[in-house]
Amino acid sequence: MANTKEVRKQIASIKSTQKITSAMEMVAASKIRKTQDEMRLGRPYSEKIKEVISHIATSSSEYSHPFYEHRETKKACFIVVSTDKGLCGGLNTNLFKSLIQVASTLNKQGIESSFALIGAKAATFFKSVGGNVVAKVQKLGDKPDPDALIGLTKTVLDLHQSGEIDRVLLCSNRFVNTMTQDPNVQQLIPLPAPEEGDLTTIHWDYIYEPEAKELLEGLMTRYIESLIYHAVVENSACEQAAKMFAMKNATENAGELIKELELLYNNVRQAAITQELSEIVSGAAAV
């Protein structure tokens, strides 16, 4: 049977782990608020630019943007938004699972996939499984900077422009609430055709200052950037929520383990006392 000292040591080590996990839980809980605020603050811009883009889509523009062009898809590019740090439960694993699923369906249709990765976890994952990685961004921190994503977006859009990829998909976690985060794959390019509405029936167009091509290109790029940025911010809210729950579970599990070990400790201690007593009694009887 184990001796009391060993059991005590084990309990102490689990207790210190529990302290760490419960601290991490609290940190994540406070960060959720911040990331959710950021998500909320960024929403008006995403909504407005979406509105503007939908207006443009309904106009009978003199210049049709390549993002609306549906070409035969031979190669697709996934923009994968993952977290930089682990300890957030199955968040990244679930995302990669659904990504692989979509990629393999495309593969069956004869469409090759390449990947642009955001976050260190995606980088590690693709290092182990392989795959054609075209761009990588890591260490965005808790407050992602939109500027940090420009390079990656540009690489992908340039590849699209040069015809090397025909379809761009964004793979990230949706923040449903603090309990649920859903992996989601969304098509960025080609952009969906405008819905039939009042504006589609009449023929109208903007006055462009200066050139339609230049303006629309800038605006479309900005739109794609804003979608990606929003996905990154949303993913970081997901990360904190998932982390909070993972750490909460870890803390609870540690508590249970400590309870069991304390029971074992008491058993061992009691057995030692009994043994000692019986030794003393038998010693006294022998004298």
Place this chain on the structure above:
Amino acid sequence: MSTIKVSIVSSSEEIYSGEGTMVFATGSLGEIGIAPGHAPLLTGLVPGPVRVQNGDDEKTFFCSGGFIEIQPDIVTFLSDRAERAESMDEAEAIKAQEMAEKNMHDKEAELDYTKAAAQLAEAAARIKTIQKLRKNK
């Protein structure tokens, strides 16, 4: 009096959303005044002040570069960054301008010239906004 719906948003927050009888801003081809019922227009937004008039009330905002979309009843400013002019610090702006100028003249520094020029334009526009605001007071 008829009004136009004005929204000014930046990638990190919503700056202003409300009605206006007249809006002034600097587009990529020059200053524009937007009244309700304006023809649909799409243009670039140059860093500078955006003034929203609603009757006698006038508000000034600072917008860095971006886009302006105008529909007869809506005007949307998509700014990379926008802020209330009241909250801006002139000293900060001047410091930023000096920094940008220094960067431009400093040939030794390996610096993106276009980036420095953009920084300088933004800092100058900020100062312009603040000074305009001072004059109005």
